[in-house]
Amino acid sequence: MDSIKENIIEGSIVGKKPTISDVARLAGVSKKTVSRVINSEPNVGAKTLSKVKKVIEDLDYSPNPQARGLAFSRSFLLAMIYDNPNASFITDAMYGALGQCRPNGYELVVHPCDATQASLHDDIIKFIRRTKIDGVILLPPLSESNDLINKLKAIKCNYVRLVSVISDDVAHMVHFNDREAVKDIAEHLIALGHRDIGFIKGPDNSKSSAERHDVFRDALEQNGVHLGANQIVFGANTFQSGVDCAVQLLKSDNPPTAIFASNDEMAIGVMVTAQKMGIDIPSELTIIGFDDTPQASKVWPALTTVNLKVKEMGKLATLKLLALCNNNIGLAKTIKSELVPTLVRRETTAPPPILRG
């Protein structure tokens, strides 16, 4: 007779999943009424409501997302897109996002991509059109590309970007104000007594690299410390480039007493290099990183760095994106879009040797 019910009664779920028609039949109502219940639409009689809900419960029914997506012209899929090699940044952002996706009936698709590909942006657009993804979260440095943003707008794709540079498009971005953090670092170094400071800049193609450089230089300048050209070296945000930059800085005629690296990965490269050279940290060399990756607290000595609150950013970005997917731009605008990173003081910072006992 009723094969659906039998399947359930038998204890394990076998055969096909129940459909909206099964629910409708068993509840003695039309498909449309069941649909109303599923989507919490108004104007359903109290008796009908509880009857349908009971059947849904009994059958352990859940709507088919493909069918739903087809009817709604939606996929209930969000994507996190990035060309960033920094695994901890990504996982943090991902966890922040996932926590908001699931409860709202969305799933998250991860889409790492290759920044060296010339067709990168077009490939992303193709990906979105092909999958019918409802919206995307863009991680830096990809999020800094206006070209990509314009292409997303052209296909009317919802997006939220995680960026360090300020913009007034508050509905579509979460901003981590690392200017403040960089200032904090400069002032911390000055307060400790450092005057010969080395700076490892991130790759040139990233706006936030330039920004960190400018802010750091200006903040030092305001305290009467000049960042000379030979005290600035260029890294690639990788461990190895941290090693290379450290060699360059520490083997110069006038080695710095403190080094600020634009990310933790490079800062740890500096640490390892200094230790190999027999330089003690922090008594002979102060090091500060940026990102507060899990490794930062797992090296010896523990690295002083900046926590960007990436997980929180992933969460806020997702909330905004969900609002946008529901055409609620007003809501997206009201969700907090600025996070202030914090300087995490650990064990790699100390006054320079000249000021010590």
Place this chain on the structure above:
Amino acid sequence: MDSIKENIIEGSIVGKKPTISDVARLAGVSKKTVSRVINSEPNVGAKTLSKVKKVIEDLDYSPNPQARGLAFSRSFLLAMIYDNPNASFITDAMYGALGQCRPNGYELVVHPCDATQASLHDDIIKFIRRTKIDGVILLPPLSESNDLINKLKAIKCNYVRLVSVISDDVAHMVHFNDREAVKDIAEHLIALGHRDIGFIKGPDNSKSSAERHDVFRDALEQNGVHLGANQIVFGANTFQSGVDCAVQLLKSDNPPTAIFASNDEMAIGVMVTAQKMGIDIPSELTIIGFDDTPQASKVWPALTTVNLKVKEMGKLATLKLLALCNNNIGLAKTIKSELVPTLVRRETTAPPPILRG
């Protein structure tokens, strides 16, 4: 007239995406014929074929995955499910999987979950039923649960698991033979001359923890070295537990000259602790980890550890899963399912002090 074509001609894609009906109309054929072309079905005339292909090209048409999924009763979605806190293991596996998903028209959904939840397995089943995911890749230690496997079988969900324990169900698993690696570690330590060896075991709920323990003990025993009860401590696979275990081992009456930690995370905890205690690595203490996480080569001295080839495992698992999704169990069986980890010798291993100059 033809709004679709106009949209394309105007340069940017606006309005709705073309559908199969648009293609059919412009090519002067039926929807079904276009469907045949899309799915590379046989029995399509050469002239018709090229005509349809041209229209698809011109329109930049791609089929709607929701509609396709609905008709095929498939979602073209795979999920990677894990309760593992080890970020690098996961990202490696993820990258390995992604490389195979995309070219085959599948997307990957990430599904981390909370191992402390009692309803964990049922939640996973619900997730699969709700999303209509076509197949799942299970990462350890979740992949070791027979209960979960049985539940997956009950709902006929395709799965492939990454496991360290051997099983004959070769179509549904990729096996990393860490027994060999653990043996290599034991023999390496013996060869260096170590006789007082400490072992940090992983959490009790994991089969691979027990296995690593057994194999390590036996391999030492075969070389005439006994692993005493007070030389075995229990860790939780976290950095902090590495610290705790190190304290326990190093402050004992008879501290070991070498420590093998069941994962890198704990091994690095041991390193940091030893360094804080003024113990030099490797001259006074040899340390070996397991996993070859990115951090292993980014600590000082660089950690000797075992590379599990996780990315390759992710790739193989995905290939198997895709074969299973296409009901090709035979193919799934023939895909390589055993990987031999390699011992990566770096800088944390040396002969014990007693044997040194």
Place this chain on the structure above:
DNA sequence: TGGTGTTATGATACCGGTGTCAATTACTGT
């Protein structure tokens, strides 16, 4: 040239949901 067996193609139902709009039922106030 006609009969036969393939190959190529299309009409129509269907996958499992939602939107529209008309029909039915339930409340109002007088």
Place this chain on the structure above:
DNA sequence: ACAGTAATTGACACCGGTATCATAACACCA
């Protein structure tokens, strides 16, 4: 009691694909 309005409900088309099966076109051979 009864018109008037609001709340509830369902019939049916539709979203964009695929499966089935009947039919049309073609090739082959006697």
